[in-house]
Amino acid sequence: MNALKYKGYLIDLDGTMYKGKEPIKEAPHFIDYLKKNQVPYLFLTNNSTSSPDEVAVKLKAQFNIPAEASDVYTSSLATAEYVRQLEGDRVFVIGEKGLIEALEAAGCTIVEEDIDHVVVGLDTELTYAKCERASLAIQEGASFIATNKDTNLPNEKGLVPGAGSIVALIEKSTRVQPTFIGKPESFIMESALNKLGLDRTEVLMVGDNYETDILAGIDNGIDTLLVLTGFTSKEDLKNVTSQPTYIVDTLADWRV
CATH class of the missing domain: 3.40.50.1000 (HAD superfamily/HAD-like)
Structure with missing residues (x-):
């Protein structure tokens, strides 16, 4: 080859x-x-x-x-690039440092109220409160953007939940399909x-x-x-x- x-x-x-x-x-x-x-x-x-x-x-x-x-x-970089093209810069994030930093570098403001966009990625400190805030914001008209579809991640333990599993939870609760980026x-x-x-x-x-x-x-x-x-x-x-x-x-x- x-x-x-x-x-x-x-x-x-x-x-x-x-x-x-x-x-x-x-x-x-x-x-x-x-x-x-x-x-x-x-x-x-x-x-x-x-x-x-x-x-x-x-x-x-x-x-x-x-x-x-x-x-x-x-x-994260691709998602931030995508969000930068949209109208409105107030973003609620389910995700970790890499995603938040990329969005902020793209000119977004990370907020919990008056939300324009909900962005969901892998979050190993996920809480019910985060899911609730995201779901309500989407139902109130915020766009729903997801970093990636991976339902599982392979690691030394086996196949563990990935971002796609979190996205599926929000999708199920809102009945709104996200825009996937990854x-x-x-x-x-x-x-x-x-x-x-x-x-x-x-x-x-x-x-x-x-x-x-x-x-x-x-x-x-x-x-x-x-x-x-x-x-x-x-x-x-x-x-x-x-x-x-x-x-x-x-x-x-x-x-x-």
Whole structure:
């Protein structure tokens, strides 16, 4: 398989570069390989809890993966970019530091009253009160925006609830469907391609989750590489019509 066929890579993180707190041993070698061959890449993650700086530090310190903040594009950054285009800047957030910082940097005001937009991401300190405030605001006319659809996150414990599970709760209580921003949606993919400065035909999307990473490629005309180190198994692929462009057991299998 010719890894150098592509001029750029979009690379998922959790389940692809690491698994929760556990390293994936092939990941540093994969990134070194791209760097050695001067192939640009962008870490593209649906996790909205951390800033690009924090993600880069984590990659280097915990997993020995070279990264700078400029190498990281999160669903928080894409969501903030989307909200900035809307009318009104008063935002109620279910989410953590990375999402709040991205929205504030985009000119939004984080509020609990007179809400224009409700933005929902992963929140490990979720409370009933937050869900209640979000649900009422949406029913009163605030727009409903969600960072991503991931119902689960793969970590060292197993599959734990993701942002999509929280979004589903709010959706059920309001009977309003959110606008999703993260993978596999077109907004984050278009933004990522612009950041790389490459056409969709020149890029490979690499990830472990068929429902987000692989569909992000399939739905947006980008070739895909499914790595079987995280969420999706070979057994899961028997139930889908559109298959990944390539499938590998580990990233060590992806070489010239």
